[in-house]
Amino acid sequence: MLYDRVEQTTITTGTGTLSLIAPTDASRRSFVQAAGSGGRVWYCIETIDGTQYEYGIGTCTAGTPDILTRTTVMFSSNANALVNFPAGTKRVFCTLPARAASFRGALLRRTLASGNDFADNNVASTAIWSGTDYDTDGFWSGSSRITVPSGLGIRRVRLSAQVGLPAAITATGYLIIRRGGATFPEPRCPAPAGTQTLWASTPPLQVSDGDYFEVLVQQTSGAARPFSTAWDLHWFSIEEVK
Structure with missing residues (x-):
């Protein structure tokens, strides 16, 4: 940019x-x-x-x-x-x-429907994002991932995410911020039945150029479900920690 x-x-x-x-x-x-x-x-x-x-x-x-x-x-x-x-x-x-x-980061949003975002009962699904409120250095190239840009010397970041369950269902939900498609001590947010929003945040993480992060969601209602249509509930962010 x-x-x-x-x-x-x-x-x-x-x-x-x-x-x-x-x-x-x-x-x-x-x-x-x-x-x-x-x-x-x-x-x-x-x-x-x-x-x-x-x-x-x-x-x-x-x-x-x-x-x-x-x-x-x-x-x-x-x-x-x-x-x-x-x-x-x-x-x-x-x-x-x-x-x-003095600031580098991105805020991703979800502003439109995309089928069933929560897969069938208790199966993790990757959240897909539709746009950004801001993206200072090209962290997001579309779809699901936030990636640490190359050549900027970014070595520590903090990530946060939130999604909304359909208000009409009663289920236990989970939100996981996953790094590089593999397990690490990822933040995991379990929420009891009746909770409408799932939220998680990381501590400052050491990163390298090209590291990427995604949000996984799952729920236990017994059927595949879409995100809530209250679009302001859904976001995924990254910020450099200096």
């Missing part, structure tokens, strides 16, 4: 997607050259006089011209909301805001 020597300009106005103008300086790269089409990037947009600016996370897409979709605003001159940029040339470059440099 963070790339060196990436800088372009735009004349797009408003709060929407930016049309990017190719770099005019041979020492600079475009967002698509650095991150690839569909890549997520840190960005800053600012007017030439520097009075209006916006820092955030976006997605660059190849085209004629390439575009930058402004996904998450970290802070801006417009009370940390999207800036309604005026006419004229704006600089667009890749940089990590100082306030983000």
Whole structure:
């Protein structure tokens, strides 16, 4: 998400997607050259006089011209909301805001139905996630796993997770945070019948590049079940511990 020597300009106005103008300086790269089409990037947009600016996370897409979709605003001159940029040339470059440099992590969410998430009676199933609230460094590449990114020197992390059982069933449930698909002293949350949410958290863990974690869930109702449709109950997070 963070790339060196990436800088372009735009004349797009408003709060929407930016049309990017190719770099005019041979020492600079475009967002698509650095991150690839569909890549997520840190960005800053600012007017030439520097009075209006916006820092955030976006997605660059190849085209004629390439575009930058402004996904998450970290802070801006417009009370940390999207800036309604005026006419004229704006600089667009890749940089990590100082306030983000002190934190690395991701928060995964589940926001849609996906069949029966809890397998038949007392069989562990892997939770699948549908998106992120934030992901500072590409911890999540889709589906079930959170993976420690390579090359960032992350050596200790803490993970937490929560899922919701359908309110209509009475069953004992379990939530397990599993490392690398294998058993380790994983946190396991048993919950008595009638409990709607399952939650677990790890202590700070020593990790290496490429280590991955998943959430396993199981329940004892005697039949396969979906997650609760109260989508705010379901999340999986990782944070670097320094």
